Amino acid sequence: MGAGVIELENVSYGYGGGELLSDVSVQLQPGSFHFLTGPSGAGKTTLLKLCYGALLASSGRISAFGQDIARLDRDQMALLRRRIGVVHQDCRFLDHMTLAENVALPLMVSGRTDESRRADLAELLTWVGLGSRMDALPPELSGGERQRAALARAVILSPDVVLADEPTGNVDWEMSQRLMQLLIELNRMGKTVVIATHDLSLIRAAKSHVQARVLRISQRRLHLAGADL
Numbered sequence: 001m002g003a004g005v006i007e008l009e010n011v012s013y014g015y016g017g018g019e020l021l022s023d024v025s026v027q028l029q030p031g032s033f034h035f036l037t038g039p040s041g042a043g044k045t046t047l048l049k050l051c052y053g054a055l056l057a058s059s060g061r062i063s064a065f066g067q068d069i070a071r072l073d074r075d076q077m078a079l080l081r082r083r084i085g086v087v088h089q090d091c092r093f094l095d096h097m098t099l100a101e102n103v104a105l106p107l108m109v110s111g112r113t114d115e116s117r118r119a120d121l122a123e124l125l126t127w128v129g130l131g132s133r134m135d136a137l138p139p140e141l142s143g144g145e146r147q148r149a150a151l152a153r154a155v156i157l158s159p160d161v162v163l164a165d166e167p168t169g170n171v172d173w174e175m176s177q178r179l180m181q182l183l184i185e186l187n188r189m190g191k192t193v194v195i196a197t198h199d200l201s202l203i204r205a206a207k208s209h210v211q212a213r214v215l216r217i218s219q220r221r222l223h224l225a226g227a228d229l
């Protein structure tokens, strides 16, 4: 294996007797930027889940930061999850807690509630453009605000890797560009970024701002897409 932050080697994933992903091998190099594309149901979310240990491969090997994910104990898995920030497709929040409290949840869970962390929280929310919405409750947020809050929550523990599953779903073009800009900024800060999306126009627009590899799932296999997107 090489020096990728996340590496998949001949990974297959199946359920119910069928195979969704077959013989997938890929290395995510530190600081790289990847798009993961493919039709609905192709297995993009599944592949991301395999990368952060939410699902285990049926065969093959997945390593993160040099460790075989399948061999991690509970504590090691918890540490791994802190190093990989995930923007979930459905960005769920606890409706009775404010936006700031929701974004700060990973800090609470990891016991990091000191003053400097609170300052980080305010700075982070300002960075995503939600500095004035800290006390809003999730049902009061627009789609774009929810997506930005989900991004802030994913990076509050300063992960090395950001996996974003359709982070621009349900927002207009202008907001999707703003979200992309934030993800590109995270990459410029040195984070490895993977964005799952079926939206090829998003990929085309981003390619003039960031050097990205495009991975496409087709017929259970992962392919490196060419320039003909």
Ligand SMILES: Nc1ncnc2c1ncn2[C@@H]1O[C@H](COP(=O)(O)OP(=O)(O)OP(=O)(O)O)[C@@H](O)[C@H]1O
Pocket (backbone or CB within 6 Å): 015, 016, 020, 038, 039, 040, 041, 042, 043, 044, 045, 046, 047, 198
């Ligand atoms: N363990 C499982 N049991 C049953 N079905 C599963 C399992 N894992 C994945 N699937 C199915 O495999 C398919 C691929 O799901 P996945 O969400 O990974 O695709 P996707 O490419 O992210 O799709 P979308 O673009 O619509 O979000 C779906 O039909 C999903 O329901």
